[in-house]
Amino acid sequence: MxxxxxxxxxxxxxxxxxxxxxxxxxxxxxxxxxxxxxxxxxxxxxxxxxxxxxxxxxxxxxxxxxxxxxxVHRLEIADGGSRVLDVRFESFPYAYRLPxxxxxxxxxxxxxxxxxxxxxxxxxxxxxxxxxxxxxxxxxxxxxxxxxxxxxxxxxxxxxxxxxxxxxxxxxxxxxxxxxTPLERDVIWLKLPFPAAWDRRAYRVRISAGRHGLFLPSTDGTLRVGLNIPKGGLRELRSGDIGQLHARLAELAPELEREAAEAILGWSDTHLLDIFTTDxxxxxxxxxxxxxxxxxxxxxxxxxxxxxxxxxxxxxxxxxxxxxxxxxxxxxxxxxxxxxxxxxxxxxxxxxxxxxxxxxxxxxSLAAAPAAALRRTVYRVLNASPALQRRVLAPAYFPGQRPGPAATPARTEQRT
Ligand SMILES: Cc1cc2nc3c(=O)[nH]c(=O)nc-3n(C[C@H](O)[C@H](O)[C@H](O)COP(=O)(O)OP(=O)(O)OC[C@H]3O[C@@H](n4cnc5c(N)ncnc54)[C@H](O)[C@@H]3O)c2cc1C
CATH class of the missing domain: 3.50.50.60 (FAD/NAD(P)-binding domain)
Structure with missing residues (x-):
């Protein structure tokens, strides 16, 4: 036909x-x-x-x-166990300012x-x-x-x-x-119960030396976790038991260790994203x-x-x-x-x-101690200046919007 x-x-x-x-x-x-x-x-x-x-x-x-x-109202980055950046999207002067x-x-x-x-x-x-x-x-x-x-x-x-x-x-x-262009890492995605003590309106990034994880609130009430692993490292990781994944997660978020052990029982509870960019x-x-x-x-x-x-x-x-x-x-x-x-x-x-x-x-991915220290300094400088945060995030978050003199009300609603 x-x-x-x-x-x-x-x-x-x-x-x-x-x-x-x-x-x-x-x-x-x-x-x-x-x-x-x-x-x-x-x-x-x-x-x-x-x-x-x-x-x-x-x-x-x-x-x-x-x-x-x-x-989502905040983006929080913790590096080496301490918070180095806390971006408050709400303070930005755009009509659509919240992811x-x-x-x-x-x-x-x-x-x-x-x-x-x-x-x-x-x-x-x-x-x-x-x-x-x-x-x-x-x-x-x-x-x-x-x-x-x-x-x-x-x-x-x-x-x-x-x-x-x-x-x-x-x-x-x-x-x-x-x-x-393959990037140096892939990401394993998994979902966990949302920790009671965490702010549900924040994106979290946790970094430890050259490893990092993303911790995102999901609309189904769970926590969406993206853990980075070296490119092609899944086979090696999978050759061990799932406990290795729990341990890797606990390095970045020790408070999630018990939830991970209870919720992630096998590799079928995870999802791999092969990270590359195509130009x-x-x-x-x-x-x-x-x-x-x-x-x-x-x-x-x-x-x-x-x-x-x-x-x-x-x-x-x-x-x-x-x-x-x-x-x-x-x-x-x-x-x-x-x-x-x-x-x-x-x-x-x-x-x-x-x-x-x-x-x-x-x-x-900076793993060496001096480089990681420099990274923390960069985030702290950024943390001290909302204007700089805006400049850095604008190309990705606000490309189609002009900043106004004052913040206007957000245009979406918070789901609780
Ligand atoms: C695990 C994972 C997590 C991600 N998380 C995020 C995130 O949080 N935020 C974000 O912005 N992006 C995220 N992305 C990326 C995002 O999903 C994509 O950038 C986005 O979906 C791209 O949209 P698209 O319409 O171009 O392509 P796609 O969403 O990939 O849609 C392409 C569609 O084409 C269909 N298709 C393919 N071949 C054919 C064919 N021959 N005939 C008919 N149909 C075909 C596919 O089935 C698919 O439905 C994530 C991606 C993955 C894999």
Whole structure:
């Protein structure tokens, strides 16, 4: 069977679904393919930065997820057992200044419902893009495997929103321009009961020499823990018993040792995230463009992946919608100009986030005593100056906002 549409979006993550919504709000027709049917996204993209919150508000989706978000007011870093940085997001002079925790299935279903109510978006799920349709040197859609067999989706433009291992990127020949940089560590994610004595409105980072862990409040009331391990070190860690993981956790958070022993009984209670960044030089080829993780995979520091996927969607939609208005004879040229403008617009912000993340990664991995002492000094200097904190965090947290003279009320609600 052949389906015809204006935009074929491959991938139903935050980027793909936000793009579909932004496009139907502009009156365009979209077919979205998602290879997985329902759920299965535990441990993924729960932290949404203040800029992501602002973008969701702009799409009228924030209202829909209200009641499912958990606001975070502080970021606390402890190094070598003492607190060296305590960032108070609330003191920042932005309309959207608090990051929130938001489970990805809730976000995805809110985006889908909003697009569905507008009309104009067909979601094929499960449906996997397995090939590109190419005509006269330009991509004209995809071939997809669905429950009913193989279908063709013919489109003026195809969007690869299919994540960090993007098949669209590979099939379109854009992998050649992609540079994948493995970072020095991977992360093991796990969930624990939330400690009664801890502030539920704080992100915590604990550092000890070259090791660190992230401790984040989750919307399900648990504590989401990300423990760093050396790149490829999982096999070695797994060759021992799970007690090794408990011990590693206890080095950073001794108060969690008992909870970990009770809650994490085996490796199946953990989830590994292979950490790398991908810098794709060309985000588009004739008839096809990449967004989100497919165009730029980031590390988990400061919860940037979801934010950039949303920002890509919001930036790309009006450019595509404008180009689709062009007469058929000039449409491919107009779409080519639109996707080039999109990359030009978005790439600097992605680069700034990646730079900030890589600097943080390097700071976290300093193991030698003098270097660790210097790190503590840097955090203490930062701690003493809210203005400096703002300057450091602005590229990642507040890129689309101008500081005002006084703090305005936060725009999301605290879930208790
Ligand atoms: C363990 C973990 C924890 C994370 N935590 C955070 C966090 O706290 N905050 C944050 O901002 N980011 C986090 N991230 C990163 C974040 O999840 C991603 O950056 C974000 O989801 C990117 O959105 P996306 O839409 O570009 O891609 P994805 O969310 O990866 O979505 C891509 C979608 O495409 C589908 N797909 C792939 N191939 C095909 C195909 N051929 N046909 C059809 N569909 C296809 C996939 O099934 C998937 O649903 C985390 C990631 C992981 C793995």
């Amino acid at each position: 052949t389906i015809r549409t204006e935009v074929c979006v491959v991938g139903g993550g935050p980027g793909g679904r936000a793009l579909a919504l932004a496009l139907v709000r502009l009156g365009r027709r979209v077919v979205l393919l998602e290879q997985r049917a329902g759920g299965g996204r535990a441990f993924r993209g729960e932290s949404v930065s203040p800029d992501g919150v602002r973008l969701l508000a702009g799409l009228d989706v924030l209202e829909r997820v209200r009641g499912h978000t958990h606001e 929130v925790e938001l489970a990805q299935p809730v976000l995805l279903s809110a985006l889908t419902r909003a697009a569905d109510e507008r009309g104009g978006c067909t979601v094929l799920e499960p449906a996997s893009a397995i090939g590109l349709l190419v005509d006269a040197g330009a991509v004209r859609g995809v071939r997809a495997k669905t429950a009913d067999g193989t279908e063709e989706i013919r489109a003026d433009v195809t969007v690869g929103a299919d994540g960090r291992y993007s098949s669209v990127r590979r099939l379109a020949g854009l992998d050649h321009s992609a540079e994948r 794709v030089r060309r985000w588009s080829a004739p008839g096809v463009v990449l967004i989100g993780d497919a165009a730029h995979t980031l590390s988990p520091i400061l919860g940037q992946g979801v934010n950039h996927a949303l920002a890509d969607a919001v930036a790309l939609a009006p450019l595509l919608a404008g180009a689709l208005e062009a007469p058929r004879s000039g449409r491919q040229a107009a779409l080519g100009a639109a996707v080039a403008a999109f990359q030009q617009d978005r790439e600097p912000a992605v680069r700034r986030s990646r730079g900030l993340q890589l600097r943080q990664e390097r700071m976290f």
